[in-house]
Amino acid sequence: xxxxxxxxxxxxxxxxxxxxxxxxxxxxxxxxxxxxxxxxxxxxxxxxxxxxxxxxxxxxxxxxxxxxxxxxxxxxxxxxxxxxxxxxxxxxxxxxxxxxxxxxxxxxxxxxxxxxxxxxxxxxx
Amino acid sequence: xxxxxxxxxxxxxxxxxxxxxxxxxxxxxxxxxxxxxxxxxxxxxxxxxxxxxxxxxxxxxxxxxxxxxxxxxxxxxxxxxxxxxxxxxxxxxxxxxxxxxxxxxxxxxxxxxxxxxxxxxxxxxxxxxxxxxxxxxxxxxxxxxxxxxxxxxxxxxxxxxxxxxxxxxxxxxxxxxxxxxxxxxxxxxxxxxxxxxxxxxxxxxxxxxxxxxxxxxxxxxxxxxxxxxxxxxxxxxxxxxxxxxxxxxxxxxxxxxxxxxxxxxxxxxxxxxxxxxxxxxxxxxxxxxxxxxxxxxxxxxxxxxxxxxxxxxxxxxxxxxxxxxxxxxxxxxxxxxxxxxxxxxxxxxxxxxxxxxxxxxxxxxxxxxxxxxxxxxxxxxxxxxxxxxxxxxxxxxxxxxxxxxxxxxxxxxxxxxxxxxxxxxxxxxxxxxxxxxxxxxxxxxxxxxxxxxxxxxxxxxxxxxxxxxxxxxxxxxxxxxxxxxxxxxxxxxxxxxxxxxxxxxxxxxxxxxxxxxxxxxxxxxxxxxxxxxxxxxxxxxxxxxxxxxxxxxxxxxxxxxxxxxxxxxxxxxxxxxxxxxxxxxxxxxxxxxxxxxxxxxxxxxxxxxxxxxxxxxxxxxxxxxxxxxxxxxxxxxxxxxxxxxxxxxxxxxxxxxxxxxxxxxxxxxxx
Numbered sequence: 199x200x201x202x203x204x205x206x207x208x209x210x211x212x213x214x215x216x217x218x219x220x221x222x223x224x225x226x227x228x229x230x231x232x233x234x235x236x237x238x239x240x241x242x243x244x245x246x247x248x249x250x251x252x253x254x255x256x257x258x259x260x261x262x263x264x265x266x267x268x269x270x271x272x273x274x275x276x277x278x279x280x281x282x283x284x285x286x287x288x289x290x291x292x293x294x295x296x297x298x299x300x301x302x303x304x305x306x307x308x309x310x311x312x313x314x315x316x317x318x319x320x321x322x323x
Numbered sequence: 324x325x326x327x328x329x330x331x332x333x334x335x336x337x338x339x340x341x342x343x344x345x346x347x348x349x350x351x352x353x354x355x356x357x358x359x360x361x362x363x364x365x366x367x368x369x370x371x372x373x374x375x376x377x378x379x380x381x382x383x384x385x386x387x388x389x390x391x392x393x394x395x396x397x398x399x400x401x402x403x404x405x406x407x408x409x410x411x412x413x414x415x416x417x418x419x420x421x422x423x424x425x426x427x428x429x430x431x432x433x434x435x436x437x438x439x440x441x442x443x444x445x446x447x448x449x450x451x452x453x454x455x456x457x458x459x460x461x462x463x464x465x466x467x468x469x470x471x472x473x474x475x476x477x478x479x480x481x482x483x484x485x486x487x488x489x490x491x492x493x494x495x496x497x498x499x500x501x502x503x504x505x506x507x508x509x510x511x512x513x514x515x516x517x518x519x520x521x522x523x524x525x526x527x528x529x530x531x532x533x534x535x536x537x538x539x540x541x542x543x544x545x546x547x548x549x550x551x552x553x554x555x556x557x558x559x560x561x562x563x564x565x566x567x568x569x570x571x572x573x574x575x576x577x578x579x580x581x582x583x584x585x586x587x588x589x590x591x592x593x594x595x596x597x598x599x600x601x602x603x604x605x606x607x608x609x610x611x612x613x614x615x616x617x618x619x620x621x622x623x624x625x626x627x628x629x630x631x632x633x634x635x636x637x638x639x640x641x642x643x644x645x646x647x648x649x650x651x652x653x654x655x656x657x658x659x660x661x662x663x664x665x666x667x668x669x670x671x672x673x674x675x676x677x678x679x680x681x682x683x684x685x686x687x688x689x690x691x692x693x694x695x696x697x698x699x700x701x702x703x704x705x706x707x708x709x710x711x712x713x714x715x716x717x718x719x720x721x722x723x724x725x726x727x728x729x730x731x732x733x734x735x736x737x738x739x740x741x742x743x744x745x746x747x748x749x750x751x752x753x754x755x756x757x758x759x760x761x762x763x764x765x766x767x768x769x770x771x772x773x774x775x776x777x778x779x780x781x782x783x784x785x786x787x788x789x790x791x792x793x794x795x796x797x798x799x800x801x802x803x804x805x806x807x808x809x810x811x812x813x814x815x816x817x818x819x820x821x822x823x824x825x826x827x828x829x830x831x832x833x834x835x836x837x838x839x840x841x842x843x844x845x846x847x848x849x850x851x852x853x854x855x856x857x858x859x860x861x862x863x864x865x866x867x868x869x870x871x872x873x874x875x876x877x878x879x880x881x882x883x884x885x886x887x888x889x890x891x892x893x894x895x896x897x898x899x900x901x902x903x904x905x906x907x908x909x910x911x912x913x914x915x916x917x918x919x920x921x922x923x924x925x926x927x928x929x930x931x932x933x934x935x936x937x938x939x940x941x942x943x944x945x946x947x948x949x950x951x952x953x954x955x956x957x958x959x960x961x962x963x964x965x966x967x968x969x970x971x972x973x974x975x976x977x978x979x980x981x982x983x984x985x986x987x988x989x990x991x992x993x994x
Binding site: 282 | 479
């Protein structure tokens with residue numbers, strides 16, 4: 199009896215619809231399961247009730263920003279070791295470090311092409 | 324200029340900091356293995372030079388800044404692997420360190436710097452043959468050596484070493500060996516921490532930047548060294564300058580796969596990971612417990628009801644047993660084998676003897692002797708200094724040794740053992756010995772003694788411990804760098820220990836460090852003098868005896884000696900030393916406790932009471948330091964008793980009786 203393995207679930211958090219669209223499309227094409235959230239509050243609520251293998255989050259968002267989200271996630275017992283990647287722009291070097299300080303695993307620099315995104319994600323999955 | 328004035332207030336800090344940096348440079352230079360320099364050591368030297376240069380520039384010492392720049396450049400090139408490290412370079416840089424020390428000393432005291440001298444050394448540095456690293460061109464596929472040491476919290480960043488290795492493996496061939504030496508025993512392991520580090524031999528046609536990029540996310544969460552070339556290094560221990568320096572790592576080699584978990588090395592050294600504060604608290608707690616037990620014991624002996632008394636006694640016995648177990652266990656946590664300090668010495672001797680052109684064999688014994696952690700931590704530097712001293716001033720060059728009819732290879736023997744309540748660490752060399760005349764001359768020159776002073780040989784030897792005898796200004800000579808013998812002594816005395824030197828010209832020199840076994844609790848013997856109770860170290864007691872006054876004779880009418888076995892021992896009347904009123908003064912009515920205080924002495928006491936473990940409370944922190952007292956303790960009935968410091972007491976007593984005795988007379992009575 200064959201059973202397809204459960205796809206790896208990624209939580210994608212970004213307030214920009216176009217960015218969500220692009221990332222989500224790429225990830226789904228690579229057979230990941232994607233849950234999209236528009237802000238930190240929404241993402242945190244989802245994370246509390248569901249298990250995800252990876253969190254990819256923007257930094258600047260309304261309601262709860264990415265830095266706060268990372269800090270909150272790291273407080274949850276099942277997210278202490280979960281990889282978390284931030285989406286940052288090349289110029290915002292301090293944002294990378296802020297994210298790291300809050301508990302992020304690494305970052306993906308915007309703009310990126312689908313190949314770079316997948317390659318980066320494979321680094322932590 | 325007002326600005327200059329404001330800057331000058333930072334000068335002292337700058338000087339101090341620079342001297343520290345020079346020490347760091349020196350220590351690291353000396354530990355360098357020329358053939359296989361450890362990147363971290365190179366880096367450390369570079370950083371130290373860099374910060375001296377920065378400070379010198381900022382505070383307007385342009386000549387220091389210029390000079391340091393040359394040193395910095397030199398090491399920067401080594402660091403960048405643009406040039407290879409050579410013995411010549413290390414020597415030249417060591418010379419520069421001395422030169423910088425000189426420049427700083429001159430600047431500090433506002434004196435002129437001898438420009439010619441500085442220029443000479445500077446030229447030597449510049450003229451170093453520029454040996455370049457050629458491996459890169461010889462190898463078709465570049466081979467990298469990567470040392471990756473994640474900080475213990477590494478996993479909490481969501482990163483995983485395994486994934487990093489997996490990514491690396493996509494680029495080329497690699498050999499990974501995991502270092503398991505920091506892995507604690509299973510029961511002490513926190514599964515959320517990363518205890519491992521790895522050496523990776525990586526062959527891939529990639530640039531340094533490509534490798535760095537892989538570690539981009541984690542560069543602050545780990546120690547990472549990437550260097551070009553190098554054959555596989557086995558048993559390499561790359562922790563530079565760590566306290567447990569030369570400890571051999573447990574290498575575990577795995578072809579292209581990461582080690583996680585793995586087998587336990589079962590190393591005894593892993594047990595050092597104990598939080599000292601916790602241990603100290605525990606020791607204190609145990610101390611309180613000991614006091615409680617003494618109180619209970621008293622209660623048990625005054626309770627008159629027979630049935631209760633029996634029960635009480637039983638439970639008290641139980642409590643005593645438990646207390647003792649707990650106490651032993653607790654104290655054991657703090658005890659570490661002296662090997663932790665010893666093991667970093669062979670390397671030092673090796674490097675130093677080579678740079679001095681001497682041949683030396685280092686013999687270590689008693690490595691397993693256990694000693695209190697605090698003591699252990701503080702004897703490292705004094706030992707290093709004494710070893711350097713032995714190498715530099717003691718052991719002669721092979722030619723000199725042959726001429727003196729000695730073996731070409733000199734011997735430095737380090738030994739540790741228990742003696743009485745002490746740990747003794749002995750550093751013995753078979754070198755030239757201390758030349759009393761040279762020491763005497765130097766002491767006169769430095770105004771430490773008068774030309775007319777008549778000193779015994781051993782008194783002359785002891786002059787080397789005087790502050791100001793050796794100065795850090797000496798440019799040449801290995802042991803002239805940094806601390807002097809006075810610092811060695813003050814470090815040891817601070818620990819409640821003592822240093823002795825014995826030397827014979829042409830035969831050799833022996834330094835003996837007497838160190839306390841532990842700093843917290845001692846086995847005490849209670850003695851009574853008048854109404855006062857004192858505590859003496861049980862371990863130092865040889866015997867106690869009723870005095871036969873016919874065996875006591877007076878030296879120079881003041882100083883009493885007692886005929887004991889084959890010699891005479893001084894009789895110290897405790898009631899006189901401590902000014903106790905109402906004590907027995909008649910020899911025949913008192914007891915003599917014969918003790919080993921480095922030499923044998925007899926203490927005249929009124930009575931000998933019980934033995935008990937006492938918790939040593941510092942007088943210095945609670946009151947003030949008193950000569951001849953090691954501290955105080957609280958007895959079972961709540962009274963405070965003073966603990967006698969035997970060597971201190973003897974010294975004090977000898978000083979008091981000095982007028983009646985010449986030093987040689989004092990020496991004669993020792994057995």
